[in-house]
Amino acid sequence: MRTKISIRGARMHNLKNISLDLPRDKFIVFTGLSGSGKSSLAFDTLYAEGQRRYVESLSTYARQFLGQMDKPEVDSLEGLSPAVSIEQRTTNRNPRSTVGTSTEIYDYLRLLYARLGTSHCPRCGSKIAAQSVQEMTSAVMNYPAGSKVVLLAPVIEAQKGEHLGVLNRLRQTGFVRVRVDGALYSLDQEIKLAKTKKHSIAAVVDRLIIKDTIKRRLSASITTALELSDGLLLINFPDSGAEILLSERAACLQCGISLPDLSPQLFSFNNPKGACSECGGLGIRQFFDPELIVPNPALSLVRGGVGPWKDIAADSYAGELVRALAEHYNFKLTTPFGKLPAKVQEAIINGTGSEVISFTYRRRRRLISSARPYPGLLKQLERRYKETSSMSVRQSLEQYLNIRPCPACKGARLNPGALAVTFNNYNIFELTEMSIERLQAWMAEIEIRGQNEKIAAPIIKEIRERLNFLTGVGLGYISLARAASSLSGGEFQRIRLASQIGASLMGVLYILDEPSIGLHQRDNQRLIKTLIRLRDQGNTVIVVEHDADTILAADHVLDIGPGAGVHGGEIIYNGPTSGLFAKEDSLTGGYLSGRLIIPLPESRRRPGRGKRITIKEARANNLKNITAHFPLGLMTCVTGVSGSGKSTLVMETLYKGAVNILNGARQAAGEGRISGLRHIDKIINIDQSPIGRTPRSNPATYTGVLSPIRELLARLPEARARGYKAGRFSFNIKGGRCEACQGDGLLKIAMHFLPDVYVTCESCRGSRYNPETLDILYRGKSIADILTMNVEEALEFFKNIPPIKNRLQTLYDVGLTYISLGQSSTTLSGGEAQRIKLARELSKRGTGSTLYILDEPTTGLHPADIQHLLNVLHRLTDAGNTVVVIEHNLDVIKTADQIIDLGPEGGDEGGEIIAGGTPEEVAAEARSYTGRFLKQIL
Template sequence: MQNYIYVRGARENNLKNINVDVPRDQMVVFTGVSGSGKSSLAFDTLYAEGQKRYVESLSAYARQFLGQNTTPDVDSIEGLSPAVAIEQKTTSRNPRSTVGTMTEIYDYLRLLWARAGTPHCPNCKIEIGRQSVDEIVEHIFQLPQGAKFAVLAPIIRGQKGEHREVFDQARKEGFARVRVNGRHYTLSDEIEIDKGQKHTIDIVVDRLTVRDEDAQRLADSIELALSLSGDIVTIYEYENMQETSFSQSYSCSKCGTSLNELSPRLFSFNHQLGACQTCHGLGIQLKPEDYEHLKNSQFETYGELTTLSCPDCQGDRLSAQPLAVTVGGMNIAEFCKLSINDAIDAINNLELRGAKSTIAKPITDEIITRLLFMKKVGLTYLTLSRVSSTLSGGESQRIRLASQIGSGLAGVLYVLDEPSIGLHQRDHSLLLAALRDLRDQGNSLLIVEHDEETIRQADWIVDIGPGAGKHGGELVAQGTLKMIMNEPNSLTGQYLSGKKRIRVPENRRSGNGNTLGIIGATENSLKGIDVHIPLGTLTCVTGVSGSGKSSLINEILYKKLAAQLNRAQTRPGKHKEIVGAEFLNKVIHIDQSPIGRSPRSNPATYTGLFDLIRSHYALTSEAKVRGYEARRFSFNVKGGRCEACAGDGVMKIRMHFLPDVFVPCEVCKGKRFNRETLEINYKGKNIADVLAMTAEEAVTFFENMPKIRKRIEAICKVGLGYVQLGQASTTLSGGEAQRVKLAAELLKPATGKTLYVMDEPTTGLHVDDVNQLINIMHELVDSGNTVIVIEHSMEVIKNADYIIDLGPEGGINGGELVCVGSPEEVSRCETSHTGRFLKKVLEES
C-alpha cells in the first residue's frame, strides 16, 4: 500500500493548482489563515473525491438514496481511502434528537428498561409484578405451617349497584363466601347492599390452613377464581391481618389499572405508545397550531416556540406508564438527566438479580462502552437528555468522533473540522488522546485546525496561504512541526516559534465605576450564584466545558436585558434579579448562528450594503433613461431577476436513478439577473459582477462612494476581505457568520452604553485573525462600551480586563463561582483550571 496520498493539480475554490503529498495513517493538520483554502483542500477535494469514488462503486439503485456528489477540480489523487467527514454542521435541529439518540445509547436504554425494568402503577406507585398460578401457590406455601389465610379475587371495584347477578354467578361456580367493602358474607344468605353506593367485592377462596397436600386443591380454586374475576388475587392472612396481591399480567392489584406489556417502543418518545400525549413526545408546552407548524417547518423554528416544560410530563417526553418503570430505582428519564460521569457510575453500581442480571449484562456492556467513549473525548458534563440542537459545533463533532472510535474501523480517511472548538484546555488532552487512538487503529486523520496544541501534536502539518481568498490557495509549507517553525514564509510557523505573538496589554481597564449584577442565578447547573460585571471593560467568562458559562450569559443575562432594553420576546433563565441595567441602553448578541437560512442571504444583504449598491445602480444615467428603480437590481423581485431560475442562478435537474444535478442557469449563465438588468454598468461592472467581488476588491471599486465603502471596510475589518459580497450565507462557517454580524454592528453608531455579548468568537480563526479580532474588541471598549466574551482561547483571555471563572467542573459539579479578577489574579487561584493554564501563558508572554 502507498505511504502517501498524492494530490496533483488541486484547483477547487481558491486553490492554485497545488500539489500536496499527505502521509497515510498519520495525524495530519491543515492550517493557515481563515479563508486560505484549508477546507477546500481537506473537504472539497480529498473528502469529496473519496465520497465520489465510493458512490460510483455502488449500483444505480443505491446511488439514488445518497444525494449529490460533485467532482472536485483536481487533476489526480492517488492512494485515497474511503472517506468519512466529521464536521461541525452535523447538529440536527429536529427536536426529537438528543445526545442519547445521536449516540444510540438511548436505544440500548430502552431495551434495558423493557427487559430488566420493574413496573409500578402510575397511580398508586406500588410495584407491579406478574406471576403464574403456580408461583402464587408457591408463595402461599412459604407461609408458616398452620397459618390460616383466604384467597381473595376482586370482581367489582368501586362500582354502584346491588350486584345481585355477581353473587348469583359466584354461587353457581361453587364459591361459599364473598367480601363486600371489607366485610365477609356467606353466599347462601341473601346479601343486600345499598345500590346508591360504590362497592368493592372479592370472591373468597375458602378459609385454608397451610398444608402441602392442599397445593393442588388450592391451585384449582385459584384458577377458578381467576376465570371469574380477571387476573388479580390477594392472599389474606388471618393471623397477622395482612394482604399480599398478585397479578398474572401488568395490572395494579390496588386500583386495577392495566398496563401495556414492557417493550422497547414503550420507552420511545417518538412512538405513540410511549410518548406523552400532551406534547407528542417533545417535552415542551405546545398549542395544537404550534405542533402543526413544527411538523410543516422541518423544525427550523423549534427553539423559538417555547422554553416551558410540558405540564403533564414535566419535560420528560414520556407518558405516565413508561415513567413508572424503574431500573436501579430510576426511571429512564431520570437516568437520561444524569451527566455522562454519573451515568457510568449508575450502570457500574447497578444490582440486578436472577434472570434480570443475565438478560441485562450484554445490554449494560454496550451502554458502558458508549458512555466511556463520550468520556474519552471530554464530554462527561453532557446529559443524554440534552437536545442536540443546543449542542455547539464542537460538541456535536466530538460525539460523532466518539462513535467512530467505537466503530473499530481501520483504513479509513477521517476528515475533521476543528474538533477542539468549545473545549477547555483542561480537557484538550482527552481529545488528543482520542484522535491518536483513531490513528493507531490504522486510520488517516486530516484535521482542519487552528488550535496551537493540536498543531504541535500532529505528525505532519500542511500550511496553506499565505493570505486569504485570492491571496491564499498556495502550499506555503508542509512537514513536521520543526520544519514549519523554520519556514520563514509561514505565518503559522512564526507564531509557533514565538517570532510573532499576541501581546498582553500593558494596562488593564478598571471600568467606568458602574457594575452589572446577576443575582441568584440557578439556570441549569448554576448554584444560586451572584456575579458582578464591571461596565466599560472587556470581560471574559471562562471555565471548563459545561461549567455554566452559556447558562449565565446567554440564557440569563442576555435574554433578560434583551427583553428589558430591546423589547425582545425572550424568556430568561432562572435567577432572582439583574441590577445595573439602567447604565445600558442596548444589548447586542453576536453568536455563530447563520445570518440566513436561504442561499439568497449573503454578507451584502445582511449588512445593508446591497441596498446602497442597488440604489447607486438605479442612479446611473442609463438606469434613469430606462426608468429602472433600485428594486430592479434585486434577485428576489420579479422584473430585474432572471425568471428562468427565479434569481437562484442555478437549475435543479431531477434524475430518475441518480442524484439531483445543479447546473448554471442556461439563460443567465449563473448571474441571477436578466439581460436588460445586466446592461446597466458602473465603471464597466454590472450588478452581478459586483456580487462576485470579494470585499477587498469592492473597497477599491467603490473608493469614491463613502457610504458604500464604509460598509465594505467593516467587512474587511473583521477579517472577511476574502469573502464575496454575494456569497450565499449557507456556505459561511459559524465563525464567518459571527464576524459578518460583528461587521454589521460596527456600522451602527456607538452609544458608549452598549453591551456586546460574544460566544466563542475565535471559532474558525487563525491566531493572526484572533489578533485582529482582539483589536476590534478593545476598540469597542475604548468607545465606552462593555464587551462580555465566553471564550476558551487563552489569547483572548489574557487580553481581558476582568475574568469570571466558573466551575470547578462541568455539569452538576459545576455552576459555582470559582474566582474573579484580572488575568494576573485568576492565574494565582489554585482551584481554577483556567488559572493554571493562564499562568503558563502569562509567564511565556
C-alpha cells in the same frame, strides 16, 4: 499496500492547482488563515471524492436515496480510503433525538432494564411480579369462605366499534353471559353497540362461591380466562362491587393495575408501548402563553397591547367583541392592559365564565347577533390552531406558543409503567438525567452477583465503554437526556467522534472540522488522546484546526496560504510537525515558534466607580445563586471549563434578562436580578447563526453595502436616460433580474429517480440579471461583475466612493478580505457570519452605550485572524461600549480588561465564580484552571 494519499492538480475554489502527498494512517492537521483553502482541500476535495466514489459503486436504485456529489476539480486522487466527515453542524433537529439515542447508550440501558429491571406499581410503589395460574388460584382462595366471585375475561378494553365479530365468537365458543360497559347481558339476546363510542367487553367465565372443594374448578376457569384475554383475569365480588385485575405478566393486587411485560420497547419514548400518552414521548407540551399574548402590558387594547387583537378591523367579530367587553366591564379601550382590573384581564385571557356578552358584528354584508359567554383568548387560539389547515394562520399563531415540560410525565417522555421499573433503585429517566461523569462513576460501582451477572456483564461493558469515549472527548458534563437539537456544533461533532471510536472501524479516512471548539484548555489533551486512539485503530485522521496543542501533537502538518481567498490556495508547508517552526514564510509556524505573538495590552481599562451591570441570585440551570459584576465600558471575558455555566450566565440570564428590561420583551430568561442597565441604551447579541436563510442573502445585502452600489449605478447617465431606479439592480424583484431563473442564476432540473441537478441558467449565464441591466457599467463593471468581487478587490475599486468604501472597510477590518460580495449566506461558516454581523455593527453610528455579547467569536480563526478580531472588539470598547465575550482562547482572555471565571468543574459541580478581576489577578488564583494556563503566557 499504499502508504500515501496522492493529490494532483487540486483546483476547488481558491486552490491553485496544487499537488501533494499525505501519509496514510497518520494524524494530520490542515492549518492556515481563515479562507486560505483548508476546507476546500479537506471537505470539498478529499471527502467529496471519497463519498462520490462510494455512491457510484452502488446500484441506480440505491443512488436515488443518497445525495449525489459533483466530481471535485482535481486531476487525480490515489490512495483514497472510504471517507467519513465529522463537521461542526448540529444536523439532527429531530425533537425525539437525545444524546443517549445518538450514542446508542440509551439502547443498551433499555436492554438492561428489560432484562434486570424490577417492576413497581405506578400508584402505590409496591414491587410487582408476573403471576402464575397457581398464584392467582391461591390469591382467590384466600378470601373468606362463602364469598361470591365472578371470573371475567376482558376481551375488549375501551375500543370503538360494534364488535359483532367478538360477540359472535364468544357465542360460538359456548359462553352464556357477557359484561358490556359494566352491564351484564345474555349472549342469547341481540346486543347493539354504538359504532362511534368506545366500549369494554368481558366474557363471564365462571361464577363461584369460595369453599375448599372449588380449587380445581377455579384453576381451570382461571386458565380459560387467561387464554381468552391474553393473560388478564378480572375478579368481581358482587356483594361489595369490588374488582381486582390480575395478570400473567405483572399486576398490582392492591391497586388493580396490570403492567406489560418488560421489553426494550417499554422503555423507548419513540414506541407507543413506552411513550407518555400525553406528549407522545416528546417530554414537552406547547401551550398558548398569556405573557406572549400580552407582550407589553403598558400598551392599551387599541395600541396593540393584546397581540392577536393588534390589527383587527373595528366592525369585525373581534373588533365588536372587544367593544362589547369594554361596555360590559365598563373600561376604556385606551387604558393600558396592565392597569385594567384583574377581573377584566382574567375575562380577556380565560373567558367570562357564565357571564353573557352580547354584541352584533358584520360578516359578508350581513349583521349577526351574538349573546353568549366569551370563552377567552386562550381557548379561542387553541381551537383555531387545532382546526386551521392554513400554514400562514398556524405560523401567525405560533408566535404566542411557548413550551413547558409535559405535566403528565414531567419531561421524562415515558409512561408511568416504564418509569415504575427500577434498576439498583433508579428508574431509566433518573439515570439519563445524571451527567455523563456521574453516570460513569455510578456504573463503575455496580455489583451484580449470581445468574444476573452473566446477563448484565456484556450490556454494562458496552455502556461503560461508550461513557468513557464521551468523557474522553470532554463531554462529561452533559446528560444522556439532553436533546440533540440543543447541542452546539462542537458538542455534536465530538459526540459523533465518540461514536466513531466505539464503531472500531479500520482503514477509514476521518476528516474533522475544528473538534477543539468549545473546549477549555484543560480538556484539550483528552481530545487529542481520542484522536490519536482513532489513528491507532488503523485510520487516517485529518483535522482542520488552529489550536496549537493539536498541531503540536500531530504526526504531519499541511499549512495552506499565504493569505486568504485569492491570496491563498498554495502549499506553504507539508511535512512533519517539527519542520514547521523553521518555515519563515509560514504565519502558523511564526505563532507556534513564538516569532509572532498577539501582544498584551500596554494598559488595561479600569472599571469606573459604581458603573457596572450586576446580576444577583443567578441560579438558572447549574448556577449556584451567584452574584456577577460586568463593568461598563470594559471588555469582560467569561471563562471556565465546558459546562461550568458560562452560557447560562451570559446568554440565558444577562442577555435575555436585559432584553426584557430594555425592550419590554418577555423571553424566558434565567432566574436572577439585574441592575445597572440605566447606562445602556441597547443590547446586541452577535452570534454565529446564519445571516440569511436563503441563497439570495449575501454579505452585500446584509451589511447594506449593496444599497449605495445600486444607487451609484442608478445615477449613471445611461441608467438615467433609460429611467432606471435603484430597484432595477436588485435580483429579488422584477425589472432588472433574469426572469428565466427569477434572479437565482441557477435552474433546478428534476431527475426523477436521481437527485435534482442544478445547472447554470442559460439566459443570464449565472449573472442573475437580464441583458438590459448588465448594459449599465461603472468603470467597465456591471452589477454582476461587482457582486463577484471579493472585499479586498471591491475596496480598491470603490476607494473614492465614501458611502461604499466605509462599509467595505469594516468587512476588511474583521479579516473578511476574501469573501465575495454576492456569496450566498448559506455557504458561510458560523465564524464568518459572526464577523459579518460585527462589521455591520462597526458601520453604524454608535452611541457609546451599547452592550455587545459574543459567544466564542474565535471559532474558525487562525491566530492572525484573532488579532483582527481583537482590534475590532477593542475599537468597540474604546468607543465607550461594553463588550462581554464567552471564550476559551487564551489570546483573547489575556487581552481582556476583566475576567469572570466559572467552575470549578462542569455540570452539577460547576456554577460558581472561582475567580474574577484582571487576567493577572485570575492567574494568581490556584483553584482556577483558566488561571493556571494564563500564568504560563502572562
